[in-house]
Amino acid sequence: MDIRHRMAKRAAAYFAAGDIVNLGIGVPSLCNNYAPPGVMFHTENGLIGVGPLAEGLQRVESFSNANGMRFVPMPGASVFDSAESFAIVRSGRLAATVLGGLQVSEKGDLANWARPGKMVGMGGAMDLVNGARKVIVTMELTAKGAPKILKACTYPLTGAACVDHIVTEQCVIDVTPEGLVLREVLDGVTPEEIQRQVEPTLVVADDLAIMAA
Amino acid sequence: MDIRHRMAKRAAAYFAAGDIVNLGIGVPSLCNNYAPPGVMFHTENGLIGVGPLAEGLQRVESFSNANGMRFVPMPGASVFDSAESFAIVRSGRLAATVLGGLQVSEKGDLANWARPGKMVGMGGAMDLVNGARKVIVTMELTAKGAPKILKACTYPLTGAACVDHIVTEQCVIDVTPEGLVLREVLDGVTPEEIQRQVEPTLVVADDLAIMAA
Amino acid sequence: MSSKLRTKDEIVALFADGQTIVVGGFANHGVPDALIDCVLDSGARHLTLLSNDTGDADLTIGRLVHAGRVDKVVASHIGMNTETVALVASGKIEVTLVPQGSLAERMRCGGAGLGGVLTKTGLGTVAEKGKTIVEVDGERWLLEPALRGDVGLVRARSADPIGNLTYRGTCRNFNPLVARAAAVTVVEADMLVELDEIEGDSVVTPGVYVDMILAK
């Protein structure tokens, strides 16, 4: 499995039937391929029950996700305006959100919407990381060899102390009150190899598991 | 015409086609008999387009006004929840509200929801006097001979400086920046007789008119 | 995605002494009467009631007052219910009166992850008492903080198995706000319909807000 799908599949393992989940663009959007039955997807432009991408006559303007892609609504879909959409988000009704990340700090701060001097908008990301019960970041462990998991973020924050799980192509890391806990590594990758690629000191879980390739 | 209907009819003369109006209980509720065509009525429990009282099979729980009376909805009626209902009220979308009054001050303060020591609730009155573009109070000029139009209200206020027009059984008084202006009197009633029944000094309008009996 | 339909016994088990119960309805209309039966059956006491009014004496919401279950009331009006008025007068029930529009917004905040709203309603009146005044660009506003409860009781017209709801006429009133403003939201519907029988655009309360639906 290519690394994008590997990360999406692992992130989707956090979902359970009955969950309402919001997926960001890029790798997160692939999670719907791996979600267990009974998960429903929320799109912040105003619908719960996002189904597969639409084809032919199904491609109507009225069912487009936050990324502008046309989709088929699922049975039981509900429609609402943007205020209601974010009432759902902020009030903790979303079981999870999956987002990409530029940087995550050891306290779980997330920077994913802007590089310094290039701020084109946070969209709904600040509300999502503030409201969703579980915030899952999918990202590669490093960018051009430089760590993305840092003691403190240097880019503008999306939210402070908001991340629960970091899913990378090599490992899974949880943000806990005791610090960053290494939960899973790819077969053949050592905790030491992961540690070299992140800035803060990782706690290695007693029950460190193998991440599905 | 009996004095209740006389007051209601005069208050309804402030309405124009296209207006959305909220009527309080008692005399105000009679205004719908005298409104010009094209006025629509708002009930704060969540509907615009309140029609006549319902009879027989028309009497369904789902169309009840704020006073619990069953009514027939008019063509073009719209339904909404209580938050939307008061968004409409507060944002100035109601052309007018007509309410009863216990006391009105010379600055247009209104007391109509409680006597001292007997506060059973303001309901929607505080929102209505704050939001409606025109606040019309229908009340008798005095209570057991004591004036109800005072220099300052002694009862708990519904709103400060909110009243535009006071319609009584004997006269019509406007609240203006220059003070209370006597606009109309019943045929045969003199401004002096009205003045004796109110506490603040009235300004008599240059074009003082005769109020329809 | 499993059904949210629950038996009366499962719903009765939700209630406990000292809870805040948020209830839909307005002047005896659109009240979730079968869910009020559940509260009565539970035996729960010392409740705080958060609702527009307390109905009439021993009618609709008023049955909770009549049965002596209520210690506190937060409402916009209690005058219709002579029992509530008498219990307040004798100090047996504590009441907080909130302007109706502010009550609706406060419930909405409680269910929307918001801390409160700024309103003009009540400025210069007793509704200001104990409240914070916030200035925005030199203009004075009254801060009305969010309100939430432990269990919300909602009366809907129709409900599908995942809790998408519609309402009918003025029976809507506070119900969609109550559906959001509690830790657990329970629904009583006039009609139980199949999944997808309520068209998405017609859903008034999305099922995401609903935890349990009373089975018939």
Place this chain on the structure above:
Amino acid sequence: MSSKLRTKDEIVALFADGQTIVVGGFANHGVPDALIDCVLDSGARHLTLLSNDTGDADLTIGRLVHAGRVDKVVASHIGMNTETVALVASGKIEVTLVPQGSLAERMRCGGAGLGGVLTKTGLGTVAEKGKTIVEVDGERWLLEPALRGDVGLVRARSADPIGNLTYRGTCRNFNPLVARAAAVTVVEADMLVELDEIEGDSVVTPGVYVDMILAK
């Protein structure tokens, strides 16, 4: 009760230099394109645009940017529109970025007679900048003040002559909020229907918010 249908010329006459225009739509979907034609035809310049985004370059809302009519933008995201990004970078357009949920609530406040809301969104980020922090029971909240405009442009699915509106699917998005958040609200509807053809319970935006409807 007379019809709110108006000719294109009557609507074009609404716009003037320096106005704040509030526009519905999300990422080119559910945008009132015929009303944007009206703004373009009016020649109005130095506009402030209040909308979720500015569409794509020279598409939907982006046409106002392309035509050089916009001085300021208040939005949650401008990244799709390369022209907006370039004009912001060169200082020709001033942009204020607002988290999407806060933008929606701020418009709602502007149209609901409220001064602002308290949210957690943006605490600890640049979204705090210049904003007031309000404490409620020791908890910190960000005060997001109300936003309003001069003219609101709404795209609806159907409209009756008094402006009761429905929407379709995700074309609803910000449109019902825009319908409330301006001094004058103008609607473009895919379908114009007769009075009472939209059942009262199905009305999403009550006609009371609507001033004019573009005639076909």
